[in-house]
Amino acid sequence: MTVIDVQDLTKVYRTGMRKGDIVALDSVSLSIGMGEIFGLLGPNGAGKTTLFKVLLGITQATSGEASLFGRPPSDPKSRLQVGYLPENHRFPFHLTGLGLLEFSARMYGMSQSEIDQRSEELLELVGMARWVDTKISKYSKGMGQRIGLAQAMISDPDVLLLDEPTDGVDPVGKIEIRKVLERIRSDGKSIVLNSHLLSEVESMADRVAILSKGRIIKISSVEDLTSRKSQYDIEADMGSRLIEIPPEIGKVVVVTARGMTVELTKRDNVNYVIDHLRMKKISIYSVTPVKVSLEQSFIETITEDAESQP
Amino acid sequence: MRGILTDCIAEMVDRKVLWIFAVVTVIGILSVVVSRSIEMQFQSEGMDFQQMNEMLGNPLMKGYNSFMYFLVFLSVLATAGLVPNMLARGRVDFYLSKPLSRKALLLNKVFAIWVVYGAIMVLVMLIEFVVGGLVYGMYDSGIVYIILTNLLAFFLWLSVTTFAGVLSGSGAMSMMAAFLVWVLQKILAFHNGIKELIDAPIVEKIIDGLYYIVPKTGEISDLADSLVAGDSVDWMPLYSSLAFAVVLLYVTICLFNRKDY
Numbered sequence: 001m002t003v004i005d006v007q008d009l010t011k012v013y014r015t016g017m018r019k020g021d022i023v024a025l026d027s028v029s030l031s032i033g034m035g036e037i038f039g040l041l042g043p044n045g046a047g048k049t050t051l052f053k054v055l056l057g058i059t060q061a062t063s064g065e066a067s068l069f070g071r072p073p074s075d076p077k078s079r080l081q082v083g084y085l086p087e088n089h090r091f092p093f094h095l096t097g098l099g100l101l102e103f104s105a106r107m108y109g110m111s112q113s114e115i116d117q118r119s120e121e122l123l124e125l126v127g128m129a130r131w132v133d134t135k136i137s138k139y140s141k142g143m144g145q146r147i148g149l150a151q152a153m154i155s156d157p158d159v160l161l162l163d164e165p166t167d168g169v170d171p172v173g174k175i176e177i178r179k180v181l182e183r184i185r186s187d188g189k190s191i192v193l194n195s196h197l198l199s200e201v202e203s204m205a206d207r208v209a210i211l212s213k214g215r216i217i218k219i220s221s222v223e224d225l226t227s228r229k230s231q232y233d234i235e236a237d238m239g240s241r242l243i244e245i246p247p248e249i250g251k252v253v254v255v256t257a258r259g260m261t262v263e264l265t266k267r268d269n270v271n272y273v274i275d276h277l278r279m280k281k282i283s284i285y286s287v288t289p290v291k292v293s294l295e296q297s298f299i300e301t302i303t304e305d306a307e308s309q310p
Numbered sequence: 311m312r313g314i315l316t317d318c319i320a321e322m323v324d325r326k327v328l329w330i331f332a333v334v335t336v337i338g339i340l341s342v343v344v345s346r347s348i349e350m351q352f353q354s355e356g357m358d359f360q361q362m363n364e365m366l367g368n369p370l371m372k373g374y375n376s377f378m379y380f381l382v383f384l385s386v387l388a389t390a391g392l393v394p395n396m397l398a399r400g401r402v403d404f405y406l407s408k409p410l411s412r413k414a415l416l417l418n419k420v421f422a423i424w425v426v427y428g429a430i431m432v433l434v435m436l437i438e439f440v441v442g443g444l445v446y447g448m449y450d451s452g453i454v455y456i457i458l459t460n461l462l463a464f465f466l467w468l469s470v471t472t473f474a475g476v477l478s479g480s481g482a483m484s485m486m487a488a489f490l491v492w493v494l495q496k497i498l499a500f501h502n503g504i505k506e507l508i509d510a511p512i513v514e515k516i517i518d519g520l521y522y523i524v525p526k527t528g529e530i531s532d533l534a535d536s537l538v539a540g541d542s543v544d545w546m547p548l549y550s551s552l553a554f555a556v557v558l559l560y561v562t563i564c565l566f567n568r569k570d571y
Binding site: 013053056057058059060076077078079080082084086088089090091092093094095099102103104105106107108109135151 | 312313316317320321323324325398399400401402403404405406407408409410411414568570571
């Protein structure tokens with residue numbers, strides 16, 4: 001089931017200045033299914049937050065279509081099953097932590113008994129039970145993020161849109177938030193995660209979209225983004241033997257006494273290399289695709305895109 | 311009201327606005343007591359309260375009306391920043407991401423402000439009325455007219471500050487807009503005199519047009535005095551001002567619906 005669908009979405013901010021208009025989103029298309037954790041990556045100003053805002057009707061699209069649960073952002077019902085944690089939020093300072101949860105819940109039309117039960121559960125979950133009666137204005141950044149996450153989850157939504165959820169949170173808090181998100185995933189809910197912490201996205205997301213200057217330049221599974229499909233590490237008893245591979249098969253990148261790294265022209269060629277090594281009576285212990293971090297892959301993608309631009 | 315009324319009360323308490331109203335209540339009570347001692351001096355000179363009241367044209371009720379007008383002024387100052395505050399960067403996302411239409415959000419907010427601050431004004435006014443009654447032994451039912459007309463005047467001011475708040479996103483601009491309308495209505499109150507000074511039919515028509523468009527809270531206050539005194543009443547200032555407020559709120563909603571945050 002598709003919960004978020006975006007087709008050819010463009011958002012242009014008219015500045016009315018000589019500098020010209022700002023294209024925040026440029027023909028963006030993507031769809032996110034139920035139960036999926038989706039990461040939005042991109043440098044500052046790439047359009048990630050704008051995409052959230054258009055989906056929630058906070059900002060209106062210049063052209064294109066967007067829908068949440070099949071409803072357009074202009075329909076308030078489209079937000080019934082959505083929780084949102086904004087970036088750089090400033091929740092009403094006059095409220096306490098509990099007051100914020102109660103106010104959020106009432107805006108979703110929840111009953112008092114539902115509010116009481118859910119608030120207690122969430123405050124415990126995000127580790128804010130001790131601070132329920134403290135004014136939000138007194139909260140640290142990390143506490144603000146925790147209570148923000150709780151208010152986003154108050155209606156037990158099917159989709160969570162989280163903009164930099166661990167921003168300002170200490171390392172222990174980050175792990176706790178990650179656990180909370182994993183629990184939400186295990187409940188079969190969807191999360192769209194906008195984060196600069198790529199390790200966080202890498203550890204949690206199923207798929208990611210990389211945005212740059214308002215365009216999606218890559219959309220792929222984390223698995224595909226982080227594996228170098230053409231390169232394999234082969235753990236083997238090489239000793240001092242030198243191996244050569246025909247150029248149409250690939251090339252040897254590096255050889256050591258305990259193995260080698262090969263770069264192949266196509267995936268199936270890995271079988272040729274294995275056969276070749278076995279013919280030479282070399283013991284093979286493992287063959288693994290070379291992996292890179294999401295961060296490295298992200299930087300490469302952004303750099304390639306920048307170089308391809310006129 | 312989806313919690314907006316409760317939120318409005320919490321915001322008022324947090325802003326310590328209640329203290330200001332408490333101070334004003336005390337000042338009002340002291341004024342009643344002081345005026346009583348002045349009146350007792352007159353009594354010692356042979357005039358009684360009823361005589362003096364008739365001679366001065368019911369000063370106690372006029373005093374109540376002026377006091378309520380002042381409460382409206384205070385409330386306008388206290389509430390001018392509330393809508394811009396809701397629409398502030400980082401906060402508006404919280405409100406707009408909830409399953410509530412922008413129209414419902416804005417109308418609920420305006421209604422909540424009107425109810426909460428209106429209730430405080432009525433409470434303060436009733437305290438003054440009871441104190442005045444205890445001191446002078448006079449309880450005039452005309453207080454109902456004073457309360458109702460001033461609550462309507464507060465609604466008119468709210469429509470102005472909400473419009474300016476949505477348009478500019480600034481509490482200061484909202485206050486300035488209210489002040490400008492106040493100045494304009496004070497000038498236009500003399501529209502007949504101004505027309506006599508300017509001998510140009512087009513200008514006269516413009517002045518007349520402005521007079522009918524701009525809300526007339528001062529004249530609504532005078533209307534309350536007339537109602538209390540049992541004089542004949544011209545309802546035009548009330549109707550035209552209410553029409554202005556309704557149209558302005560409609561325009562504000564249209565504007566709010568189109569805005570990007």
